[in-house]
Amino acid sequence: MTKYLAVLLLSVPLWLGAQQQSEEADAFYLRRIYDKVLTEARCYEWLDYLSHRIGGRLAGSPQAAAAVEYTRQMLDTLGLDTVWLQPCLVPRWVRGEKEQVRIVNSRKMGAIDLNALALGNSVGSGPLGITAEVVEVKSLEEADSLGERLRGKIVFYNGPMDPTELNTFNAYGKAAGQRVWGASRGARYGAVGALVRSMTTRLDDIPHTGSLAYSEDAPKIPAFAISTNDAELLSRLLREEPVRVFMRSTCQSLPDVESYNVIGEIRGSQFPEEVILVGGHLDSWDVGTGAHDDGAGCVHAMEVMHLIRRLGYQPKRTIRCVLFMNEENGLRGARAYWKWSDDNKEYHMAAIESDRGGFTPRGFTAEGHDDVFNEKFKKVIEWLPLLEPYGLGLRRGGSGADISGLRGQKGLLIGFEPDTQRYFDYHHTAIDGFDVVNKRELELGAAAIMSLVYLLDKYGL
């Protein structure tokens, strides 16, 4: 196919309109990008090392340090203009011993161990653990309505992700508040611990961790995610009898640790002050190996830099690959980057984050400052005819946590959007591994992002 396109391009007659010529040139270039990626990409091999060999990379962990060093070394092999480490202090949360969550008093079934994971940032239960009666709610609002009836109890948030949402991120957005705010909401009314149904539409035995946020107005109580099967079981038992649960965790927060964002850059030849950022986050949860979340996003961004060199493309604008540290439980890397960028009066014309996994690309979601969004988004929409042949759409929507703080620079903030159906099967679990990432799907993501970078760089906003 490329051969035909090549012939086509070489034979573009001189009398063709400039507009049509540049459209054909762009279509040809996008096809070149896809051909290169599908035959010479390195992202899959990089992801193998980052996820499979290094493993889970929670901020402050030895694996996180290994990931910083590995990705820096790989970027060093690409012949970029600069590769550097940007320091940031990150929290150091450690899970400690294997968690225990056990139903202790079921007349029907005796003692039942539940598949559980402490939530990130959670305090430990103390060495003796906690035993208390469980009260089930389906939402934060229901916890409020119970109020004092939660005193001395373990509050159990069992609001499922809505399976009828076609985009699973919408279902996640509606349910995840239970995990983030549930513990403090319960503690405000005297709850002594929290259990949260895992954030997935699947029914299985795999618990999904993720961060919680404690609020100042309540004591910090230990919180755990339990698998959806176990949440169903617990809910069923609660309909028949009062249920007491023993839970124990030894997780704790240690002093902050110095860590880094990994940054690689190619300076623009004409408008070096206009930055196009491509990025993902380098840290991942400690369980599993962070292959989809967000190893995939990191190697997508690195592959864009690799492709620019392989294609011999000379960017007019500065293309910067940023691998952010500590997205999962603090966003410290991102905050350090935002401050540094603002202090240097930088302008991010566009920032693209890939943090929704390495699945088959569907397109991009964009947001931005109200003053400029509509006008800039309109320009990008004009490129749709070039992107649609690759199954790529564009819609208004969230971008990415690590780039959200760049809004004030009034560029376009863009989130890469792959197919969402499988993401929450693996998200924050022990099974988010290299083996559930498909090579072609991962490569097509890099090609999609590179295609948009090419158009952003060539035409600007």
Next chain:
Amino acid sequence: MTKYLAVLLLSVPLWLGAQQQSEEADAFYLRRIYDKVLTEARCYEWLDYLSHRIGGRLAGSPQAAAAVEYTRQMLDTLGLDTVWLQPCLVPRWVRGEKEQVRIVNSRKMGAIDLNALALGNSVGSGPLGITAEVVEVKSLEEADSLGERLRGKIVFYNGPMDPTELNTFNAYGKAAGQRVWGASRGARYGAVGALVRSMTTRLDDIPHTGSLAYSEDAPKIPAFAISTNDAELLSRLLREEPVRVFMRSTCQSLPDVESYNVIGEIRGSQFPEEVILVGGHLDSWDVGTGAHDDGAGCVHAMEVMHLIRRLGYQPKRTIRCVLFMNEENGLRGARAYWKWSDDNKEYHMAAIESDRGGFTPRGFTAEGHDDVFNEKFKKVIEWLPLLEPYGLGLRRGGSGADISGLRGQKGLLIGFEPDTQRYFDYHHTAIDGFDVVNKRELELGAAAIMSLVYLLDKYGL
């Protein structure tokens, strides 16, 4: 979301145009279909039984008989107007003992066993096997060009699937001729056996079987698929030294066996003579459990019948679910169905086959008789605004092997098209199992097909 739509619909003011009203009603109904499927579908549980419990279902095998009985029983539970078995005689090919394909003379590496599977319909090698020198070609044309130089040799077809094809079925279409015709093409020039690179873009150790077709003008020689890693290895060795391979298989073709297509039908209330077929094929290869190929297509079709009842939908036209037997190595079930349908002067207004796996839906491809295609396709295109919110497109393209013989009835022949990136990781292998099918992706496929059936039935062609 449905709630809002419900309110929206109930509040449609009377002064609204009929056109707009029916559009809103259709949008609402499609949303209802998706809500039902994502909360009450049975297709995933059916697929578990069909693939995981029953297993590989090659035509004429005990598992194929079990699949006929199981799906008939399941259709019987749905309260259809008729459920029946349509007899057909099918070939009975058996693989026999585990195949052996071994490099016997490598000076560097000694004897090397290759991951191999006999191709479907292949003759056996005889009890002593065959040992001969290997000659590599990249295409049928290259085999022709070598001609007599293949005499006494094992011809090795090593033309890879083109990774730059975005739709993997296009790459398969370009490469699969080596598997189907390669053996006879080589035998025409005196080759004594054939090896074929497995049909996948992956590099791994998993051989992919599939059927070959012997032509009359050449002796029948045994043919095997080898894994892509082993094809690369063999090719590498051939560059350095002559390579002799020993290959042995005991596969054979036994006398034809009586089998069946499984058919379930709901008669149309207004135009019963206009048939809308939904189907897949019940047989699968003997290795693996035929989960994506084509258990998924069967349960998609069954789910459509289940949905019609669950939704309380009264079709104007006859909706017929057909689970075809022997698509993989004979198409005998399909031929019996075509003859029976033509003899009864039936008119299939539309036939939809799902035989590309149970992945996230992308849309449909349609073909038909030249006399009528454009006009009928134009009508379907008008429904795009209703389908696009669900990520569904429509394009001209192939439909399905089992329905291809209905072209003469001048209806529209439609192929369901899911995402194609993963299909050839599993196609015709031991790893095409229930565990690589995602519940939501499978259910969305059934919803997509039901949505099109609803529009076809309501508006006709």
